[in-house]
Amino acid sequence: QVQLVESGGGLVQAGDSLRLSCAASGRTSSTFAMGWFRQAPGKEREFVAAILWSPSRVYYADSVKGRFTISRDSAKNTVYLQMNSLKPEDTAIYYCAAKGSSGTYYLEVEYDYWGQGTQVTVSS
Numbered sequence: 001q002v003q004l005v006e007s008g009g010g011l012v013q014a015g016d017s018l019r020l021s022c023a024a025s026g027r028t029s030s031t032f033a034m035g036w037f038r039q040a041p042g043k044e045r046e047f048v049a050a051i052l053w054s055p056s057r058v059y060y061a062d063s064v065k066g067r068f069t070i071s072r073d074s075a076k077n078t079v080y081l082q083m084n085s086l087k088p089e090d091t092a093i094y095y096c097a098a099k100g101s102s103g104t105y106y107l108e109v110e111y112d113y114w115g116q117g118t119q120v121t122v123s124s
Contacts, residue, residue: 002100037094
């Protein structure tokens with residue numbers, strides 16, 4: 001089992017930045033990749049970004065490419081999502097997820113463990 005706890009959400013204005021953190025605990029050695037997803041009110045949950053352990057690769061949704069950066073601190077078992085130039089359409093609950101096998105990184109069904117989510121609200 002892997003436990004995930006997100007933090008760092010909040011209320012910001014358009015153009016501001018936020019950094020989300022996802023701390024992993026438990027059987028983290030079994031983790032192959034971690035990702036961030038988000039769910040806006042009335043919409044389905046969507047892929048935001050993913051980071052693969054080996055080989056080290058990162059992937060982004062087109063809607064956040066160039067504004068968001070995913071990274072990890074392996075010593076702290078923590079993954080970060082740096083969000084810059086935030087827009088009102090980025091408003092959503094952001095979820096951290098972990099997967100223990102290779103495969104499609106942008107499908108939520110591929111992920112085995114999920115955090116409880118953290119709210120990000122961007123005002124115009």
